[in-house]
Amino acid sequence: MFSFPIEIQQMEPVESQSRPEIFVAVPSYNHARFVEECLRSIIGQTLQPKKLLIIDDGSRDGSLDVIEKVLKDCPFDSELFARENRGLCATLNDALERSSGEYFAYLGSDDIWLPNFLEEQVELLEHRPNAVLAFSHAYVIDEKNNIFDSTNRWTEFADGDMRPLLMRGVIFSSPGVLYRRSALAKHRWNENSKLEDYEMYLSLTADGEFARNEKILCGWRQHGVNASSNLPQMFPEMIAAQDRIAPELGIDPNELSRSQSQMKFAATENFIRHGFRREAAKLFLENLDGASSISQIMRTAFRLVIPASIFKWNRERKRRNAIEHFGNINEGRPAND
Template sequence: MQTHSDNAVFVAVPSYNHERFVEECLRSIFRQTLPPAKLLVIDDGSRDDSVAVIERVLKDAPFSAEFISRENRGLSATLNEAVSYADRKYFAYIGSDDIWLPNFLEAQVRLLEERENAALAFSHVFVIDENGDIFDRTDNWTAFADGNMLPTLMTGGIFSSPGVVYRRDVLGEKPWNEDSKLEDYELYLRLAAQHEFARNEQVLAAWRQHGRNTSDDFGLMVDEWLAAQERSRGLLPFSDEEIAEFQTKLRYAAARHFNRTGNRSRAAKAMWANRKGATSLAEQALDAVRIAAPRRLFNAQRARRRASARSRYGNIRELL
């Protein structure tokens, strides 16, 4: 096990109604090759048995760990509370249903030590189901910029939060907007407007998708992306015309997702209204064909892809 002289990472786990998953999350932190200086778990008013599970598991913590259980205040408020306790060089949080691979903190801290101008380090992640089976990885379907991440963010290219480690000093006192419906995007915009982001090519974490994920509502997510851009407009180094162009591209890209999730009507309307966001007429034509294709063909293809991924990647527990 490697150690850094300043043992530099403060880790937070915001917990809410994940009694089935929180033990696996916490034990993935215990397994880190670079242990955190301190772990803080805040239960945000869970109505299941999460509190009892957390209290039991934290008895096995191989480093300093603290637990706060209180009424529900929302994720952004919970993250702001956690960061107010953070007194180390780096800060990282992980949702109570997600998982870090054992070298996550070590790899991200090493990258940040090499990239002194980076506000954060991020990585690609596996996508897992409620049983821990890997059915995708984010580098299969998206690419992220290294350094200047702002244009990518403006068109909806957003990395998953389990793969992120922040420099504590760039976060300030209350970095998360507690009125925002999505906790991370607006913060990413503000940080990217002033700092570079460091991309780690490794897949270092697992993001769990299951029936309780609020991010399943993609329409809400798109609306919040656009609202966050408007709230951040004064900080962005773009003209009004450039922001409008980014937003057209974002809406066009979102239309593809609406089609993938079966909302053909919304997909068709969004693609037509934002057709200038396509890179070419050929792209528009291909997207139109996809909308017109029978839904059963799409569902069959998706099922085949997921089955192939499970066969190829296995279960996340095999990597821990």
């Protein structure tokens, strides 16, 4: 069971002897409504970090006042650094440059960790010396902390070699990631990219394994319809990230072209589900050579003519059912339901 009340949870921390050093960063930007819950989920970890750094990226909604109040209760080393807005990637690079220790994690100022996140992920990496990061599943939560989805329902993420899935556009959620800092320090987040984590993950596949944790260890907040409304903008960014990283991964241009054609055709159904019919039709017609079979072509063509209202109704139905099943993340739910 877990919850995130206003008071810090009185949880028994892991013994400090031979405890690995963990550096946690929180990039904060206009999340005054959520940042206290985020920070208290870090403070309440069963394995506490060595240091917590919050970099506020020019918030104008009172976030700084909330952060300063919460940090008075922080039992370990913490620091708040405020500056003008420079964007998420610049903030992450700044945090990485200021970091130390064996492990690095960042948590968005509107996301939360379950109490055993750091303990679980550190233990996994301690037993996987060839892994550059550990990732877990996440509850997907709304602005009221209702759980309306879970990433373990989406697909079977790979354990070890994630590159093939990443090249197909399959990405795990960033709140569930703990990095081995020595591997991460070889890279920087691309400050010109809108898919900062995806590009970083692709680069890291050249350095080692990705250790998968089957458990749900975090809450990943999605505001309103932002997860789907950005799809037409984000998908080309994914292609651009692959184009940039492919040479350093040794991916042949012809191989990349085939892979992207397959990914584009497969993405057609995702565009259809979220109501982007025109974009879906374009992907369908331009990437028929990326279909795995005639039956896939027929199935996708059939979906293109189904009324958009049917898909909208089905999305809303699934959301209602998920909230009824999972409830609210603050009410105390089985950690891996």
